Each structure stands twice: as C-alpha cells, then as structure tokens.
Amino acid sequence: MGQYQELRTLNPRGGVKAVTQSEAAAYLRGSLGAEPEPSRGSDLDLLRSAQDSSDPLPLLCLRCRISHALETWLLVTFRAHQRSTGIELEAMASYALDDEGLLTIRTGPNAKEPFTYAQLASMPKGLISPFSAEVLRSYDSALCGLPHWARLKIQSHNELKAYFRQHGLLLISDWALLRNSSPTRVRQACEQHLRSGDTIETLCGLHSRYGPLYDAAKLGHKQATGKASGWQPDLPFLRELAPDQDPFATNERLKAIASAIRRLMTEQATKSLDEAAEAGYEPADPASLSTASSTDKGPSSAELTALINAALQRAMGAHMPDVISAEGRQRDLLRCLWAGWAEGMSNRPLAERCGTSCGTVSKKLRPTEHATTIATAAALELKRQPAFASCGQSMEAAERLVEALRNHLLEPEREGDVAPLRRWIQQYLSNP
Amino acid sequence: MSSPTPIEPLEAFPMPVGAIELDDSAAALSARSLAVAGLQQALRDRRLPLPLGPETALGDAQRLLSLNRFAVQLATGGVLADQLEIDATPWDSEATAPQLLLAALVDEENAVVAFPGVLTGAEFLELARSAERSDQAVLLDPLAFHGGVDRLLTLVQLLEPEALPHLSLTPAAQASAGSVVAVIDWLRGQLDEAFSALGGELTPVAAGAFRSGVVASQAAEQALAMLVIPFGLSGDQLVSGDAARRCVRKFQLALIPTGPDHATHPTGLVVRLSSAVPGALLPDGLQLDARQGSHRQTITSAMSTELELVFQASDQLLDVSLRYSEAEPVELPSLQLPS
Numbered sequence: 001m002g003q004y005q006e007l008r009t010l011n012p013r014g015g016v017k018a019v020t021q022s023e024a025a026a027y028l029r030g031s032l033g034a035e036p037e038p039s040r041g042s043d044l045d046l047l048r049s050a051q052d053s054s055d056p057l058p059l060l061c062l063r064c065r066i067s068h069a070l071e072t073w074l075l076v077t078f079r080a081h082q083r084s085t086g087i088e089l090e091a092m093a094s095y096a097l098d099d100e101g102l103l104t105i106r107t108g109p110n111a112k113e114p115f116t117y118a119q120l121a122s123m124p125k126g127l128i129s130p131f132s133a134e135v136l137r138s139y140d141s142a143l144c145g146l147p148h149w150a151r152l153k154i155q156s157h158n159e160l161k162a163y164f165r166q167h168g169l170l171l172i173s174d175w176a177l178l179r180n181s182s183p184t185r186v187r188q189a190c191e192q193h194l195r196s197g198d199t200i201e202t203l204c205g206l207h208s209r210y211g212p213l214y215d216a217a218k219l220g221h222k223q224a225t226g227k228a229s230g231w232q233p234d235l236p237f238l239r240e241l242a243p244d245q246d247p248f249a250t251n252e253r254l255k256a257i258a259s260a261i262r263r264l265m266t267e268q269a270t271k272s273l274d275e276a277a278e279a280g281y282e283p284a285d286p287a288s289l290s291t292a293s294s295t296d297k298g299p300s301s302a303e304l305t306a307l308i309n310a311a312l313q314r315a316m317g318a319h320m321p322d323v324i325s326a327e328g329r330q331r332d333l334l335r336c337l338w339a340g341w342a343e344g345m346s347n348r349p350l351a352e353r354c355g356t357s358c359g360t361v362s363k364k365l366r367p368t369e370h371a372t373t374i375a376t377a378a379a380l381e382l383k384r385q386p387a388f389a390s391c392g393q394s395m396e397a398a399e400r401l402v403e404a405l406r407n408h409l410l411e412p413e414r415e416g417d418v419a420p421l422r423r424w425i426q427q428y429l430s431n432p
Numbered sequence: 433m434s435s436p437t438p439i440e441p442l443e444a445f446p447m448p449v450g451a452i453e454l455d456d457s458a459a460a461l462s463a464r465s466l467a468v469a470g471l472q473q474a475l476r477d478r479r480l481p482l483p484l485g486p487e488t489a490l491g492d493a494q495r496l497l498s499l500n501r502f503a504v505q506l507a508t509g510g511v512l513a514d515q516l517e518i519d520a521t522p523w524d525s526e527a528t529a530p531q532l533l534l535a536a537l538v539d540e541e542n543a544v545v546a547f548p549g550v551l552t553g554a555e556f557l558e559l560a561r562s563a564e565r566s567d568q569a570v571l572l573d574p575l576a577f578h579g580g581v582d583r584l585l586t587l588v589q590l591l592e593p594e595a596l597p598h599l600s601l602t603p604a605a606q607a608s609a610g611s612v613v614a615v616i617d618w619l620r621g622q623l624d625e626a627f628s629a630l631g632g633e634l635t636p637v638a639a640g641a642f643r644s645g646v647v648a649s650q651a652a653e654q655a656l657a658m659l660v661i662p663f664g665l666s667g668d669q670l671v672s673g674d675a676a677r678r679c680v681r682k683f684q685l686a687l688i689p690t691g692p693d694h695a696t697h698p699t700g701l702v703v704r705l706s707s708a709v710p711g712a713l714l715p716d717g718l719q720l721d722a723r724q725g726s727h728r729q730t731i732t733s734a735m736s737t738e739l740e741l742v743f744q745a746s747d748q749l750l751d752v753s754l755r756y757s758e759a760e761p762v763e764l765p766s767l768q769l770p771s
Contacts, residue, residue, distance in 0.1 A: 077443045161542055165453060169444040170542050172512055180510025222460045229541040262441030269442065322479065369450060372582040373478045376589055383590060391590050395552060398590040
C-alpha cells in the first residue's frame with residue numbers, strides 16, 4: 001500500500017495505525033490508473049489538481065503522504081530519546097498525526113466545510129486542525145518538497161515543543177541550528193556527513209552569508225508576529241541569499257547543511273556519552289572541607305566544624321522550606337520528589353513513584369543547585385570569621401570553600417552515613 | 433569528499449543542565465533580554481535579592497550589567513552554539529573593562545536560557561590571547577566557560593569588588609608603547625588618550641601640587657602643571673584608573689613639569705609616587721624606573737612614604753615605568769620635554 005492512499009494516524013488504543021483511504025485509492029485509480037510512486041512530481045500533480053478543483057480527494061492523497069513523513073520524523077525522534085526522557089509516541093503523535101481522513105474540516109464550534117484547497121486557503125491565520133491541513137495551507141512548492149515542509153512545520157509546532165520541554169528536550173529548527181553553527185563546525189559537518197555535487201567552499205560560502213540575513217529576517221518576524229518561533233525562509237530571503245541560484249536549490253542546500261550538522265552533533269553526543277561512561281563519576285572529596293580554611297592560628301578543627309555545621313543548618317533552614325513547600329498544584333509532587341530524593345532514590349524510580357517524567361524530576365529537584373545556594377549562604381556567614389576572611393579577597397579561597405561546603409551537603413562523610421542535605425529533608429518532612 | 437557516515441540525526445536535543453525556562457511572555461524578546469530574564473529568574477529561584485542594573489538599560493547589548501557592584505559582560509549565543517562572539521570593545525581599557533564575563537546560551541524559539549558559566553577578567557584575557565578574532569569580537573567556545581550561573585552568584589556574593597580587577601585586553605604597557613607625549617600640552621590643558629586610559633587627570637597646581645605632605649619646596653614653587661595617575665595593587669597586579677580606586681592598597685603617580693614663573697616651556701619634570709592617603713607608607717617593593725637617553729634612575733619603596741625622581745629638559749625622550757613584584761610593569765608613553 002502506497003503513501004498516497006494509506007493514512008498514518010493516532011491509534012486511540014496506543015501507537016500509530018495505518019488506515020487505507022478507499023476514496024483516495026479510487027481517485028488515484030480513476031485519475032492516474034494506479035497509485036504513483038512517491039515523488040515531488042506526483043506531489044505537485046496532486047497539488048495542482050487540488051488547487052484547480054473543489055474535489056477534496058487529491059488533497060486527501062497528499063494528507064496521506066504527509067502522514068508518512070510525519071510518522072518517520074516522530075519515530076526517529078521517539079527512538080532517540082524514549083529511554084532517556086520517557087517521551088511517549090502516542091503523546092507526540094497526538095500533535096502531528098491527528099488527521100482522521102475526514103472529507104470535511106471543522107471551521108467553527110458546530111460548522112464543517114468540505115476539506116478542499118480553496119477552503120484551507122480561506123481560513124484565518126493560526127494553527128488549524130488537523131495538523132496536515134496546516135502543512136498544506138502554508139506549503140509553497142517553490143521552496144521545498146512536501147515531506148520536508150511537513151518536517152519543518154512539525155519542528156516549529158509550539159505545543160509539541162512544550163511537550164518536549166517538559167521532558168527535558170529542545171526541538172531546534174534547521175534555521176536556528178544553521179545560525180548557531182560556526183564556520184568551523186559547518187566545514188567539519190560538510191566534510192564528514194554530506195555527499196553533494198557542491199564543493200565544500202560553495203556550501204561554506206552560502207552559510208557565511210546566511211547569518212546576517214537570518215538575523216534581520218528573524219527580527220522582522222518577531223516584530224510582525226510577536227513570536228520567535230515559526231519563521232521559515234521565503235522566496236525573497238532565498239533569492240537575496242543566493243541571487244544567481246534557484247531558490248528551491250538554495251533551500252535544499254541549506255537543508256543538506258543542517259542535516260549534516262545534526263549528524264555531526266549526534267555523533268559527538270554519542271562519543272561524549274561513551275567517554276563519560278568510560279571515565280565514570282568521581283565526586284569531589286568532602287573531606288577537603290576540614291582543611292579548606294585551616295590556618296596556623298585561630299580556632300581548632302573541632303571549633304571550625306561546629307561553626308560550619310551551624311552555618312549550614314541555618315542556611316538550609318532559610319532556603320529549603322520554600323523549595324519543598326511550594327503552594328498550589330505542585331505541592332504534593334514536590335514533597336513526593338524530595339522525600340524520595342532524601343531516601344537516595346534515583347530519577348527513574350522517583351518518576352515512577354511520584355507519577356511524573358524523568359525530565360520533570362530533573363527540573364523540579366536540582367539538588368546540586370540548591371546545595372550551591374545553601375553553601376554560598378553559609379560561606380557568606382562564615383566569611384565574618386577570621387579563619388574564612390580570605391574568601392572576600394581571594395577567588396580561589398571563595399570557590400574552594402563553597403565547593404567543599406556543597407560536597408559536604410551532598411555526600412556522606414562515611415559509607416552508610418546520610419548526607420546532611422538528605423538528612424535535613426528527612427527531618428523536615430517527618431515533622432507534621 | 434568522504435562518504436557520509438550512516439547516522440540517524442537528532443531532531444531534538446537534551447536541554448542543557450540547569451537551563452531556565454521562561455514563560456511565553458518572553459517569546460518576542462531579544463536574545464540579550466531573554467538572557468537577562470534568565471538571570472533574573474535564577475536570582476528569584478535562589479531567593480537572592482541582589483541588585484542588578486542598569487535598570488533602564490538591561491536589554492541594551494552594548495552595556496555591561498552591574499550585579500551586586502560587579503561589572504559583568506553578558507555574551508549570548510544560540511543554545512547549540514559552538515562559538516560565542518565576545519564584544520571586545522569594553523576590554524579596550526581598564527576604565528571600561530568588566531570584572532566578569534557571563535555566557536548565556538539562548539534558545540529564542542523555546543524561550544530557554546542556559547548559562548554555561550563565567551570567566552573572570554584574568555581568565556578571559558588568558559583565553560583571548562590565543563583565541564580567534566572577528567572584527568571587534570573574540571571568538572570563544574562556550575565550553576571555555578564553567579560553573580554555570582552559580583559560579584557568578586558565588587563570586588559576586590562572597591568577593592569584595594576590588595578582589596576582581598578590571599583588566600584591559602590591551603595592557604596599559606602595550607597601549608602606551610611607542611607613543612610620544614609632549615609635556616608642553618599639559619600646560620595647555622590637553623591630555624593624551626594614553627594617559628586618559630590609565631585614569632590620569634590634570635590637576636590644578638595650586639590645589640593639589642604636593643599633597644603628599646613633604647614638599648620639595650623648589651619644585652613646588654616651580655610647578656607649571658600636574659598630571660596625577662591613580663594606581664593600586666589588586667593581588668600582585670598593578671592596576672590603574674577606576675580599578676585602582678577600588679583597591680585597598682592605592683597610590684598615585686604625579687608627573688609635574690617645572691619651570692620659572694609663568695614659563696611657557698617646562699625646564700624639568702618631577703616624577704613622584706606617593707600613597708593616596710597623605711603621609712601613609714607605600715607598599716614595599718614598588719619600583720619606579722626612568723630612562724632619559726643613557727641616563728637611568730631607579731628607586732624602590734621600602735618603608736617609604738614617597739618616591740621621587742627629577743629630570744631636566746633634554747632632546748632625549750623620557751621613559752617612565754612602574755613595576756611591582758613579578759607582574760607586568762606599567763610603562764608610560766614616552767615623554768618629550770623641550771630642551
């Protein structure tokens with residue numbers, strides 16, 4: 001079954017299902033004799049048919065085609081991040097594969113119209129449903145192919161981006177990626193990951209002209225729409241970028257460079273993860289605290305320890321209650337998360353226990369950040385003691401003290417002990 | 433071109449550790465404004481009511497931030513950027529140089545800000561020496577920054593502002609090297625840029641000539657003008673200008689052209705180093721060195737309230753330098769005293 005008559009759509013029972021669109025199949029048989037091979041030419045033929053008539057069927061064929069491109073994108077992204085972030089394919093598909101193949105489109109709370117190209121063109125600006133309708137309405141065939149356009153549109157889907165952010169992921173558009181890549185990275189990406197008829201110099205030259213034009217166009221987009229996302233290069237932009245080139249070809253080159261950059265960064269990310277796993281994690285030694293501020297004269301080690309512990313207790317008492325006891329909907333979640341963390345649970349079981357995602361656990365807890373804030377507050381108090389006065393004048397002394405205090409808060413001094421911050425939270429949460 | 437490696441490219445990227453998500457109202461802000469909003473959010477999250485300014489120009493990318501009395505330069509780039517452009521303009525002189533450089537990686541499309549870290553002036557200068565340049569920018573890898581926003585907040589809370597000097601990318605010694613200043617200009621109220629960059633000011637003779645107390649009477653009577661440059665010690669580093677005024681150990685170098693009453697040409701020059709506090713001792717080990725042709729004079733402080741050298745007008749240029757410990761000496765522009 002081909003891409004023009006099979007619709008990939010969200011399955012309410014889970015996952016994505018294929019639904020054959022018999023009307024689309026009949027249309028293809030009647031107008032073309034058989035379903036064509038997926039190609040830009042076939043896409044354009046169907047698009048012209050949709051534009052020239054009030055028949056919703058050629059558009060339905062293109063909606064099927066779009067659903068395949070979107071599904072591929074979703075699966076690649078899902079597989080890459082499912083384990084690390086807990087994203088769900090069904091949730092992702094609910095934003096992109098919400099087309100049920102109906103031949104009418106909703107135009108108001110109780111109003112429907114035939115799902116035709118003319119109807120799409122007449123609808124007011126703003127995201128329309130299903131998502132394939134938004135892809136088709138905004139598509140300009142002079143800029144790029146339809147599957148690529150579908151991918152660009154899903155990259156800038158605000159609600160899907162928000163879903164990803166909740167899970168600790170950022171959807172970065174090709175255009176932002178190109179802007180934020182140095183000439184060195186672009187050259188390396190093209191050399192290693194791009195097979196093209198163009199020379200590296202041609203591609204790097206195109207990229208070097210891209211940045212200033214992008215900045216100006218993006219500024220105009222923000223002023224016009226009040227939004228930072230959703231910008232796509234239009235024909236004037238592409239013509240200005242490469243005046244002597246076909247804008248479609250220029251867009252294809254940009255797309256190829258962006259894809260090469262993604263491949264380079266994927267490779268680098270994989271390498272750095274492997275290296276990190278190989279290197280292992282070695283926490284700083286909390287024992288350094290006892291020697292961090294020792295002086296020849298002044299308080300004994302026991303006195304210093306007492307001063308430090310008292311300062312840390314006060315700093316934890318001042319900072320943590322607000323962190324743990326936020327009001328509102330988050331209250332129960334926060335208490336659940338901090339209680340689990342104080343027991344020593346890691347993110348995944350903690351997410352399961354509290355009924356949330358790993359990304360949310362990471363974002364809500366941030367124990368190292370809080371430990372640093374507490375350590376700095378305690379250091380500010382300790383600085384008033386002569387033994388720690390050097391922290392006001394010496395950057396090294398200040399950073400050493402804060403690091404030692406932070407490690408002391410997070411790491412138990414002896415095996416089997418409970419780290420001070422965990423212990424403080426356990427005691428705080430055990431009080432009614 | 434080599435064959436491409438079959439890698440399935442990432443469409444989404446993990447949010448950087450500690451990234452700050454801003455609300456939708458920030459959607460249309462500039463990268464700079466988003467970064468400032470991220471910093472404000474970080475302060476709120478940590479319940480730190482530190483003063484952040486300039487209040488009316490926080491979004492102005494040309495301005496330094498002032499955070500708890502520290503001058504902070506904010507450098508922004510995209511969240512996946514592999515290179516940050518640091519505007520080098522403020523680093524041209526110690527008078528305008530920041531004390532800290534904060535990197536902010538901004539994803540405008542998602543309104544997310546991540547702070548990879550901060551560099552002190554000294555750390556930035558060390559990196560900048562070998563860094564790639566582009567016009568008025570120094571190009572640095574965001575990985576060169578470390579400690580996240582917490583390092584910034586730790587430093588500005590724990591350190592006294594004078595503990596982090598304002599350092600120039602173009603050291604005073606280098607900035608003034610090779611230039612020649614006609615001392616006679618001072619009598620006309622004109623001060624060379626190289627001396628201005630050091631924080632030097634022409635002071636009315638009558639008011640301030642020999643404030644340090646012990647008056648070399650002949651010189652005092654014959655003073656035609658006086659240029660005063662504030663210096664200080666930040667650690668072992670000699671600093672001048674505003675940075676010097678914030679130092680605990682501070683002193684001043686006075687250059688005093690002398691001559692008969694109402695002379696239009698100076699016939700001599702007194703070079704005097706004294707404490708900023710009249711009568712107080714100078715730090716030991718300060719070395720004042722001057723060379724006029726083959727004639728060289730050097731004097732070092734040791735329980736001294738002032739150091740003084742006297743020169744006569746000559747065809748030879750006069751080169752004066754100030755040195756402390758192993759640090760780079762400050763060399764003044766060559767002085768021309770008309771013979």
